[in-house]
Every structure is written in structure tokens, then in C-alpha cells.
Amino acid sequence: MLKENFLLNLREIAAIPGAPGQEMEVVDKFVQWFTPYVDNIEVDHMGNLYVYKHGISPGPTLMVSAHSDEIACVVRDIDNRGFLKIERTGGMIESLLVGRKVNVHGHFGVIGIKAGHLQTPEERKRLPSIYELYVDVGANNKQDVLDMGIQIGDPITYISDIDTFTNQDLICGKAIDNRSCCVLLLELFKSLQSKDVSGTIVGVITVQEEVGLRGAKVATYRVNPDYAIVLDTIPCADTPDSLQSGYPVGIGNGPVIPALAGGSVRGNIMAPQKKELLIKYANESNVPYQLAVMSGASTDVSAVHLEREGVLAGAITIARRYSHSPVEVANLNDFVHAYKLLEKLVLDNGKWGNLSFLK
Template sequence: MKERIKDHLRNLTNLVGVSGSEQEVVRYMNEHLLAAADEVNVDHNGNVIAVKHGTSPGPKLMIGAHSDEVGFSVKSIQEDGYLYFDKIGVVSDQLLQGRKVWISSRKIPGVMGIKAGHLQTAEESRQVKPLRDCYIDIGASSKEEAEAIGIKIGDPIVFQSDFMELSNTDLISTKSVDNRISCAILIELFHQLKGKDFAGTVYGVVTVQEEVGLRGVASAAFTIDPDYAIILDTIPSGDTPDIDTEKVLPVFIGKGPACPVGDGVFGWGSYIHPKVREMIEEQSEKVQIPIQYVSLIGENYSTDAAALTTIGKGVPVGVLAIPRRYSHSPVELVNLRDAVDVLKVVKGIIGDNGKKSLSFI
């Protein structure tokens, strides 16, 4: 199970799929979910909706994972062949120099330029260069040459990052762990549901444009009208020297899935539904997997769950998140054991689908 998740994660993180340009990821998810689901559809926005029917009547359960990653897009092509770019999603300006990038699904190589240290003033060496002063070098000497290479305005750009296993091979570092790890879990989940008895219907939904405002999940939920939902995502871990772990963010990689009981950013936010929390608590106890419950109200964190609470009549929802270090960078770090634990808890919830009332009181 763990090795299959790792293989899918390796393949998925090698794809270019910033918000609004998720086609490569959508194609991959569509192909691999087709092999296990009863039906799979891709809606007009790019959401992948896979359906698995149970063996008896019961609630409609939506399991969601977003396909997009943070990155950039080509803003302009200069006469000397250099590129200026926009951010897509939240990326720290500290990451905008001296990085290798891929441009478009063709993976045109480029580098984010950085002034030679020999020529930097003392003040420049201490500054973080703002986005509008940063540029990408693709080795072109003119605008015409850049266009001949295939560069177009709006082309997506991602960090180029290898798939690195640490000495503990359960630890993986690469780009777009957020949220390709959950996409890999979703594929494995649907394959494990083949031939299993459960009530109701499971919808595996791969959503688009989560990183730019939770846009895709709303249309997918409108189509499905689920009775309740579990969102799979990643969550920052607090177990590094630069964070006051116990006070600010008591989340550790390798110590089980995290479950934010409340979160919020930029006006978005959600609180876990009490019955969904009970389901997570019961299943984690049943399979003896610890859950790291955490409050992130007012912090810069939210998930697709926030949009579900306001769509239609509202969807009871909870989040199971895989802890990862170095968020929204080319070196995001995750422990595969946490991903396996998420899968086990979700599979248990599906097995008991319909056994618990979804009443708020």
C-alpha cells in the first residue's frame, strides 16, 4: 500500500499543474480512477468526479482532494528574452531567486535569476527581492527567440524539484506534496474499495483551483449534493526549530493524521461538524491510529472544507490532513506513514457509512 502511494506521488509531483492549468494532473487522475471506479466524469471546470456504488442504500459521501499546486505564470516576455512572472497561490518571496523552473506542460527549462554575490552590496545581500524585480532566464537572447522556443503569455510555471527519499525512505521531499499526496491516497482508496461491502455511494472528487480561493469544490459539490464530506489535504507541521511547536502549531510529521477542528484565512474558514468528528474519533480508535487535533482559527490555513459549509444547504464536513514541512516550497517534506494512516481511517468511515446520524444535535 505504502509503495503504491509512493509511486503515484512520484508520478504526480513530476507533473505541471498550477491552479487553472491542472490538465496533466486531471488526465492522470482520470486514467487511474477509471481503473477502479464504477464511473468517472470530468466537469467543465476540470474537477474529476469518481463514483463507487455501495451494496446497499445509504448516504452520499464525498472524499475530496485538490489537484492544483502553487506556482507562477508568464506575465511578459522582454525584448532581451527574459521573462517576468505572476504568482499563482501563496509563495514566499524568499523562494524567488536562484531556483530552477519548468514552464508549461512541455517543461521548458528556466532559472530564476539572482545577482552574483560578488556584486551585491551589503544591503542587497540582506534583502528579500520583491516579485516585480525578479525574472526568469530561459537562455533566449530576444523576445522572438523566446517565442520560438514556445513561451506564451500565461504559461504556467512550477519549481523544478527532484523526488528525494531521505535516509528514512518513508520521508519524501519534493514540490507539490500539497496536495498530490492526497490525490495518491484517493487512487489507492478506490482500488481498495473494489469488491468491498458498504452502504451508500462514495464520490472521490479531485478539485481544481483550491490554492486561489477554493473555486473548484463548489461546483463539484453542487453536482453531487453530498450528505457529508471528508476533505483530504496537507497541513503545515510545527516540528522544526523555527516554530514554537507546542504553543503555536503542535503538529508533527510521522505521528498520525492531523484534524483541524477550526481554521480560517482571508475570510474563508470552517469548523468540523460534530458528527463527522465523532466518525473520525471512532475510526481512529478502532484502527489504533492517533489523530493530531489542532485549532488554526485566525491562522493562514484553510481547505476546500470552508467552501462546502456554505454551498447549497451546507455540507457536514471534516478534514484529515497529512502533516508536511516547508509548505509551498520546492522541498515540501512528508512522511508516507501518515498518508497510509489517513487511508485507513477514511476506509473505516466508508465501511460504517450510514450508521451514524448526521444531525447537528
């Protein structure tokens, strides 16, 4: 996988707004990108995108997925002066919203903030609630907003292009969670076009992960895979404010294999045989990896493994700094290593595709 091509595609796709339930433009772009490289392609009523690679010999059905939506807000109300009240969809953090540039259903806007000169000493110390925040789209009144085509329920997403640091391997911007892994999936199917596989490989770009892993549930039921691999980014703890967290995961140290993710109700404990398989292939491929236990975050695997009679599923994740912010930071080398591991797993689908709970 060429880092340059990966970054080029990520810049384009991350710039497209794709709030939960509003991923249409993102999905449309991926339909265009995947079509030349797959045997067939489908989009369901929910917006999940399915791409297929049929093998030359019988074997299991392996589903590999990544989610397309990003954290966002929606318009909750429009006041008579043309300012928009907002509600979150996904893990939007109030402290990161204030003073940001945003896209409101295709229109430029800013999240306003009371001038420091007018704030009381108490206000300067207090973090405003999301219900106190508002978006300014440059309108004079409510009718101006309606004439722009903005309505209650319309999506609001960050404006934040993907940039690189002086160290060109470090990238920063919005929607790295999880457009980056969608591009990784695209690169996989480009490679598979000229390779032979066993069974059926189904790539899925899921929707509405940020609001409860909803698309993954529908997609897994539809595909009914024998096995599944979920691709996602995951928070790390290599910055000064988190080094003592007891969560030893950082960017640049290879993909993360989450042995446990999510809380006691919604989460996933990766099956030992799946974890051992990922470690085995990482070692054989000379891919550095990190094992993680994190109860405070989850991925689509939490929904995938519970569908139908249960699916033996695992996750390959990429560490990111400043999660759910417009300045998420990741290391391109981690994606290269994740791709190497993923491709090896998929090409050997017929060899390892006989796992069971008792093995």
C-alpha cells in the first residue's frame, strides 16, 4: 500500500461531511471508488455499502468492515435571529466545539462564543453546555436560514482538512475515525483484484457506528458471515495528559489488537482463538502490534459478534490521538502495517477459516 495514494484518498473522503444517518455523499464516493475492483456492489436501505470478491475455490465467507460516519451534531432549533441551536449525534465534546468552523448541510458556519470582554469571571471558568451553544451561518433571521435550505435535523460537521506535520508520517484532521480504515478497505480490494482467494470476501462500509453500532448490526445479519474482521481507529494514551492511565497504546507502534473493548453491557471480549490468530499472522508478517484492554471505547465488533447465532469476530485497530476531535492524529506507518496484516489474513482465508470455540 503506497502511503501517498492512501493519504490522497483520505484527504478527499475525510473532507466530505458524513454525520451519522447522513453518510450519503461518502457512500456515493466509495461506490465510485470500489466499482472497478469488485465482482459486485450493493447498498442497502440503511446506507451500508457491500462489495464482493468471490474466490476460485470453496471456503468460508469473511466479512471485513469499517464505518463511514463521523461524530457530528444536528440542528435542534432555529431562532428568530437566524442562529441555530444544536444537538449531538455521537461523541461530540462541548469543550472542542466552541469557536469552531462547521459545515451545516453544505453551508459554512461557526460555533459562536460570547466575547471574552463580555464574560463574567465565572463564565470564563465554566464550560458551556451544548444546549447553550449556537451556530452562526451568517443569516439575519429565521427566514434567511430556511431560504438557505437549512432545516431542523440537518447535519453539522467540523471543517478541518487533513494535514501533515514536519514528520510527514503524522497526519491530523477530522474523520480519521474512521474514513482512514474505509480507505484501507479500498486498498485491500484493489489488491485482491489480481489475487486468488478462497471462499467469499465481503467488504462492508457501515453507517451509524457513532450512535450505537447500528449499521453493523444490519450488515452482519445480511451477510451472515462465518468470520468477521472489523477495522477502526482507537484512542491511545501516549500524550502527557494520559501517560499514567495504565493503557499502554501509542501511535507509531503498530496496529492495536483489542483483547477487550467496551463496557460490561456493550462491548466485546475477543475470542482467544481469534486473538491468537491475529498475533500469529502479525508475527509471521513481521508486523509490530499492540495488545489493548479498554473498557471505555468500542468498535462495530461489539455488534457484529452478537448477530444471528454469533459470529467469531476480531478487530484490527489503529491508534489515534485526540479522539472525537477535529484534530485527530495518527501515524501512516500504522496503516501500512495494518494493511500488511489484513491482506495476509484475507489471502489465507481458506487456510485458517475453520476456527471454532473449542479450538
